[in-house]
Amino acid sequence: MNRARTPPIVALVLILSVLAAACGGExxxxxxxxxxxxxxxxxxxxxxxxxxxxxxxxxxxxxTEILYALGAGEWIVATDEFSNxxxxxxxxxxxxxxxxxxxxxxxxxxxxxxLSYDPGDLRxxxxxxxxxxLLFAPPLTLEDAYGQMRALGAAVGLEPEAAALVAGxxxxxxxxxxxxxxxxxxxxxxxxxxPTLYSLTSSxxxxxxxxxxxxxxxxxxxxxxxxGYPQLxxxxxxxxxxxxxxxxDTICCGQSAATVAERPGWASLEAVAExxxxxxxxxxxxxWGPRLVDLLAAVAGAIAAPGGG
Amino acid sequence: xxxxxxxxxxxxxxxxxxxVLLLGALLVGLLVGAVGLSPGAVLSEVADRLPFVSxxxxxxxxxxxxxxxxxxxxxxxxxxxxxxxxxxxxxxxGVFRNPLADPYLLGVAAGAGLGATxxxxxxxxxxxxxxxxxxxxALVAVALTxxxxxxxxxxxxxxxxxxxxxxxxxxxxxQTFVQQRHADxxxxxxSWILGRLSTVGWSEVALLAPYAGVSLLVLLLHRRxxxxxxxxxxxxxxLGVSVSRVRLVVVAAATLGTAAAVAVxxxxxxxxxxxxxxxxxxxxSSYRVILPLSVLGGAAFxxxxxxxxxxxxxxxxxxxxxxxAFVGAPFFAVVLRSARRGWGP
Numbered sequence: 001m002n003r004a005r006t007p008p009i010v011a012l013v014l015i016l017s018v019l020a021a022a023c024g025g026e027x028x029x030x031x032x033x034x035x036x037x038x039x040x041x042x043x044x045x046x047x048x049x050x051x052x053x054x055x056x057x058x059x060x061x062x063x064t065e066i067l068y069a070l071g072a073g074e075w076i077v078a079t080d081e082f083s084n085x086x087x088x089x090x091x092x093x094x095x096x097x098x099x100x101x102x103x104x105x106x107x108x109x110x111x112x113x114x115l116s117y118d119p120g121d122l123r124x125x126x127x128x129x130x131x132x133x134l135l136f137a138p139p140l141t142l143e144d145a146y147g148q149m150r151a152l153g154a155a156v157g158l159e160p161e162a163a164a165l166v167a168g169x170x171x172x173x174x175x176x177x178x179x180x181x182x183x184x185x186x187x188x189x190x191x192x193x194x195p196t197l198y199s200l201t202s203s204x205x206x207x208x209x210x211x212x213x214x215x216x217x218x219x220x221x222x223x224x225x226x227x228g229y230p231q232l233x234x235x236x237x238x239x240x241x242x243x244x245x246x247x248x249d250t251i252c253c254g255q256s257a258a259t260v261a262e263r264p265g266w267a268s269l270e271a272v273a274e275x276x277x278x279x280x281x282x283x284x285x286x287x288w289g290p291r292l293v294d295l296l297a298a299v300a301g302a303i304a305a306p307g308g309g
Numbered sequence: 310x311x312x313x314x315x316x317x318x319x320x321x322x323x324x325x326x327x328x329v330l331l332l333g334a335l336l337v338g339l340l341v342g343a344v345g346l347s348p349g350a351v352l353s354e355v356a357d358r359l360p361f362v363s364x365x366x367x368x369x370x371x372x373x374x375x376x377x378x379x380x381x382x383x384x385x386x387x388x389x390x391x392x393x394x395x396x397x398x399x400x401x402x403g404v405f406r407n408p409l410a411d412p413y414l415l416g417v418a419a420g421a422g423l424g425a426t427x428x429x430x431x432x433x434x435x436x437x438x439x440x441x442x443x444x445x446x447a448l449v450a451v452a453l454t455x456x457x458x459x460x461x462x463x464x465x466x467x468x469x470x471x472x473x474x475x476x477x478x479x480x481x482x483x484q485t486f487v488q489q490r491h492a493d494x495x496x497x498x499x500s501w502i503l504g505r506l507s508t509v510g511w512s513e514v515a516l517l518a519p520y521a522g523v524s525l526l527v528l529l530l531h532r533r534x535x536x537x538x539x540x541x542x543x544x545x546x547x548l549g550v551s552v553s554r555v556r557l558v559v560v561a562a563a564t565l566g567t568a569a570a571v572a573v574x575x576x577x578x579x580x581x582x583x584x585x586x587x588x589x590x591x592x593x594s595s596y597r598v599i600l601p602l603s604v605l606g607g608a609a610f611x612x613x614x615x616x617x618x619x620x621x622x623x624x625x626x627x628x629x630x631x632x633x634a635f636v637g638a639p640f641f642a643v644v645l646r647s648a649r650r651g652w653g654p
Contacts, residue, residue: 082493096492196500196507222624233507234379236624238371239344252493254432264510265378268370 044155049132052157053112057095057105060116063136064089065289066149067114069165070158078108085283085291102126112155138288139205142173142212145288165290172293176300177212186216187303189244190237190271195253197232204228205288209296213303218242234265241270244302245277248285255279278302319601323592327605331388334612338384341616343623344375351376382511387615388608389514390506390570391580393521395607397563398581399588399599400528403535404559405466406542412567412581415473415560419480420450421571426484426498430491439501440516440572447568450480451560466542466556503628504577506615513573524566525604531559535596577611578630579637584610587640 041050057078058064064083067076073086078093080100095104102125105113113126113133126133134155139145146166153162189210191199199219200207207217207228218240223230249255257277261267271277284295339355340348346368354366354376368376397412405414413419424446428439457472488498534555538545542552570577584607588599614632621627 194497196497196505198496224622224625231625233343233619233624233626235343235375235619238375238379241371253497263508264382264512265371265374268374268378 039157039159042154042157044151045134045136047127047132047134047155049112049155051111053110053132053155055108055110056112056114056156057108057110058083058114059095059100059105060114060136061085061283062116062287062289063114063148063152065287065291066152066165067156069290070149070153070156070161072156072158075156077110078105082283102129106131114152140203141205141208142292145205145292146170148288169290169293173212173296176293176296180213180300180303183214186214187243188216188218188240189246190218190232190240190242191246192249192255193229194249195255197234197237198229199232201228201230206285206295209292210299213296213300215244215299215303234263238265238268243271243276245269245271246285246299246302247277247279248282250279251282276302319598320592323598323602324605327602327609331605331609331612334609334616335384335388338387338612338616339376339380342375342380342619343626344372346372346376351380355381378510382514383506383509383615384612386509386514386517386573387506387612389517389521390574390577391584391607391609391611391614392604393517393524393566393570393607394577394580395584395603395610396525396528396600397567398607399585399596399603400531400535400559400563401581402585403539403596403599404556405470406539407466407470408586409582410470411579412563413477413576413578414470415454415564416450416476416480417447417564417567417571418576419477419484420453421447421568422502422576423450423480423484423487425501425572425575426487429497429501430487430494440513444568444572446480447571448564450476451564451568455557455560469556500628501575502630504575504630504633505626506574506618506629507626509573517569517573520569521566524562524569527562528559528566529600529604531555531562532596532600535559535600539594539596574629576630577633579633579640580607580611580614583633583637583640 040052041048043049053072054075055077056067056072056075058067058076059080061080061082061084064076064079065085067073068086068089073088076089076092078095079089081094081096083089083092083094093108100115100119100122102122105122105126106129110131113131115123115133115135116138118135123133123135132155134152136148136151139148146169149166149169150159150162153159153165191206191210193199199222200217201219201223202208202211202217203220210217218237219230219232221240222232222236245260247255247257247260256279257272257275260277261272266272278298280295280298284291284298340346340351350366350368350372353364354368354373356362357364357366358377366373394412398410401410401412401414402408421443425439425443427446428442432438451473454469454473454476457476458469488495534550537548537550538552538555540548545552567581585599585603588602588606592598592602611629611633614636615629617632618627618629621632
């Protein structure tokens with residue numbers, strides 16, 4: 001970095017961060033005399049975790065689910081408002097995922113913070129306070145998701161459990177894929193994220209799961225910007241006449257096969273006439289935790305259903 | 310007054326040109342879309358629906374649905390919304406003698422925004438209640454503005470406008486708060502605020518048509534009184550015009566139309582300013598000319614803007630409000646530059 005071009009405000013933040021870190025360090029030196037846990041310190045994705053975490057803040061619903069699946073649920077002291085699974089996660093104190101502040105997170109005195117989104121300088125701010133923070137971006141492939149599960153396992157000292165979790169999911173995924181009958185041409189689908197017709201392409205994480213089952217998104221042809229999440233027009237959806245319609249806006253926006261059939265012109269769709277409009281659980285469809293198997297099973301089930309042949 | 314001699318009567322030429330523009334826009338809007346369909350097939354599909362006519366368009370069931378259930382209602386609705394907003398804008402500019410007045414001046418947008426946001430966060434954006442909530446919110450906001458303006462002893466238009474500013478600020482703050490509390494619906498609220506006709510059908514046309522009809526009729530009948538008010542409130546009173554009564558009727562009619570338009574299309578900005586000013590710049594400052602031409606011109610403008618919204622990023626859509634503002638903002642600069650010509654102190 002070119003020092004001469006550092007804006008004053010950034011410099012100020014840096015100085016304050018260093019001071020804060022120094023203060024935090026002093027305080028810790030007197031109090032932390034806990035016995036070093038086996039395997040720690042450990043470095044995960046560039047973050048050093050000095051001891052086995054016992055107070056975890058998870059501001060990411062996917063990672064909350066992974067932590068519970070690993071058996072680390074009892075160490076979670078706070079989650080974000082989207083963390084609603086398993087049921088125990090709902091009972092934890094809640095943070096506002098879109099307005100996370102360093103203070104509001106630090107107030108829980110966590111020894112590990114897991115994020116899937118950094119609103120700004122949250123990660124740096126927490127690091128300055130000496131709180132190890134892991135930031136996992138949404139994965140693009142199944143392999144990425146497995147990698148995050150293994151990394152999280154390493155970070156909380158449950159590596160064998162993470163390996164077992166991944167192996168279990170891999171096995172289920174392979175079983176579901178094998179059960180899909182072979183076809184000459186791929187099924188096409190329209191995947192709806194909300195009623196304003198935002199959709200996703202085959203190159204997204206969820207699109208990749210559909211791809212494993214041999215399905216192609218109609219949005220692939222509409223993603224000139226390459227975001228993976230284009231907004232479609234109703235005309236485009238009608239003209240594409242997909243084999244399946246998957247609704248990932250059943251909870252947020254109350255959509256169902258009935259509401260889709262009522263939309264202007266949509267009754268002409270083959271998928272509507274043949275009963276191949278499939279409601280999905282919004283939450284399942286936007287997470288990459290252990291329940292991705294449930295999403296895959298729901299889609300595979302729709303293909304195997306009588307209407308889907 | 311240094312403005313060009315204002316046209317007092319509608320010239321057949323001006324009406325003819327605007328009408329041709331509108332019909333052309335409607336036709337292009339029907340023929341062009343995200344999906345390429347042959348013009349002949351589209352026209353025969355529409356003709357097929359006419360009574361006593363039977364033509365085979367050769368379109369598939371889905372393509373026929375695109376023409377009849379998506380494009381046609383959308384084009385008709387764009388024309389209705391454009392006509393209503395442009396007429397309401399012209400009326401507001403006349404009744405408040407303020408060139409910058411737009412249909413959202415007295416809090417319609419903020420009220421509708423709050424109503425729609427509450428509807429979306431409680432019932433979801435696809436609910437049929439959302440337009441009703443927006444409509445109700447808009448009327449409540451303007452009623453509040455009127456009550457506040459009256460309580461402030463305001464007989465003048467300025468007091469009302471100021472009351473509108475206060476009401477709009479309050480409703481916008483409330484809307485932002487509600488939206489922020491329900492972060493998961495941000496995208497839907499946002500897409501509503503930017504204006505859209507992307508999911509409309511005949512039911513929206515049926516919803517807007519009666520309100521737009523009444524609103525346009527009342528405003529057109531008041532076009533002469535708006536001319537009288539243009540000379541000044543006191544002068545109009547001496548000419549025997551009850552300024553506050555005319556203002557109430559005109560504002561009520563404009564608000565009714567605007568609220569209904571906003572309820573079905575979201576917030577479409579700038580139409581209410583761009584179109585009346587374009588008419589004013591081209592044919593003069595009499596409301597006897599401005600109002601009827603704004604109705605036709607507004608309809609044509611919004612049909613074309615929506616065509617842009619549908620095709621510029623096809624098969625995705627650009628928010629309608631983005632297109633109207635993109636054209637509207639530069640135009641506005643021109644209006645501001647020439648404002649000293651037509652608008653006196």
